[in-house]
Each structure stands twice: as structure tokens, then as C-alpha cells.
Amino acid sequence: MSDTVVLVIDMLNTYTHPDAEKLSPHVEEIIEPLSGLISKASSRDDVDLIYVNDNYGDFTAGFGDLVRSALNGDRPDLVEPIVPPEDCRKMTKVRHSAFYATPLAYLLTQLQPQRVILTGQVTEQCILYTALDAYVRHFPVVVPPDAVAHIDPELSDAALTMMESNMSADIVPAAECLL
Template structure:
């Protein structure tokens, strides 16, 4: 096994989008899990990469996205996951963390071949990112308790698809970096 990176998908979020009311309860349950994962990954010098929607703003600086998210009514879902000085940040426009982003280049430059995908939304961005990672021959790990969903039944199906069709390893977050 080579080098691993922790990828946080779309967690810098103002939660003002169409499905936010359905997503927020699940996000609330994963934020403490993600905060623990971040702490353990950073303690082990595991690279942390935030890949985040730009919400149509097309700003290249993650600070503006972060400021907007923590200024909103759901700052409690963002503040515990704040990027630190060693975190990398990639802005994306669509569902997959790879679509039209420099992420593949960045991962190759860093010698990373194993991705721990977490964040939101399980049945959308996490699923499509897992597929794109699989196609690019990355090893994919998805901690079940570290991904938030809009629809629980679709999230369960997405996790099964990631495991069965993409060879992803499903685990619990406590199994990582103990």
C-alpha cells in the first residue's frame, strides 16, 4: 500500500441549497466523526484535501467559501471541520472530485494512491467521486459513518455499489488511524 489521503467532499457548505433541509440531520451526525478523522489524520501526517463545490461563485480562494459558510446559520456544521494551514483545497464545479479539477495531478504529484472519501452527499458526490477514483486506479476507502446523505435508502444503495462495483473498502471511521 502506498500513500493515503483523507478527502473531505463538500463540507464547507452554507446549507442554503434545495435539499439542505433533508441533508442537515445527516450532516449533524457526521460532523463529529469527521472532526475526529481530521484530528487523527493530521496527527499521523496524512494529507488532508478538501474538495468543495464553488456554489457558482467561481472564486479560486477557499477562504471566501469558508467565510460564506461560517457566516450562515449552520456554522456549527462547518467550524469543527475548518481547514488548517497544511490542508490542501480544490474547488470543483460538479459532482465528482475529479471532473475538471487538478486533483488527479495533485494526487499523482504527492504519490497518493489510496483515498479515504468522506463528506457529502453519499448518493451523489461521494458515489461519483468513488467511481472516478476507481477508474483512475486509486484504492478507495469509504467510512460509512463519515458520509452524509439526503436519502438514506439511496445512500445505502450507493455504498453497496461502491463496494461491489468499484472495489471500495467500506469501514467505520474508528478503524482508520487508531
């Protein structure tokens, strides 16, 4: 059982997609707080670190393939600081929610965390849908706004408001997540 689970969602990205130009400046803003949170999570026994990343339609890709592609993409500077530690759990996903067609729900049921911290990208898409799926499964959600990146600032603000209001998510800075 874990007190806390930190999910790192879709951060292994090549930044070669149509929204990359809009997304990457916002990813730049979260790299430092996110890498600090990952480092802190990795050093604690009461925290499980889980990376969940889109396979981008490549069903032959293993997790290591996703890491290599991201490191060889257009923005390795956004990937290098958050490369998954060897000893963390990793899984691929096929759609927006980290729960959709993955073993995440089963794993979290086994770990029985007191809270699930959602980090990564994109706030108004994958983070929002993952938060909803966590909420309907009765997992308490925490979202550090300085550790999630967005494409559209207005939609991001609306998504954070929805997570807080409709899903009882705690919205707290990354530095305060693992106090």
C-alpha cells in the same frame, strides 16, 4: 508520496439550498467521527488531508471565501468543527466529482497514495461520483459510512453498496481508517 489521502468533500456548505432541510440532520450525525478523522489525519506525516469543495457557481470565490460563507450560513455548527487546517491542501470543484475540472488526479498521481479515504457530502451524489473517478484511475477507495452524509437514506445505502461491489471500496468506520 503519501500512504493515505483523506478527501473532505463539500463540507463547506451554507445550508441554504433546497435540500438543506433533508441533508443537515444527517450531517449532524457525521460531524464527530469526521472531525476526529480530520484531527488524526492532520497529526500524521504519512497522511495528506485535502479539502475539495464546490464553488457553487461563484468562479471569483477563493477557498477562504467558501469557508467564510459556510461559517456565516444557516448552520455554522456543522462547519466550525471541520474548518480546514491552514496547512492542508484545498481546491474548488464545479460539479459532482472531486476530479472533474480540478487538479486532483494530477496531485494524487504525484502523491501515489496506497488508499484514498472519501468523506463529506453527499453520499449518493458527490461521494459516489468521486469514488467512481478514483476507481477508474486505479486509486484504492475507502469510505467510512459514519463520515459521509446523505439526503436520501435508500440512495445512500445503494451508493455504499455500489462503491463496495462495483469499485472494490472498503467500507469501514472512521475510527478504523487511520489505524
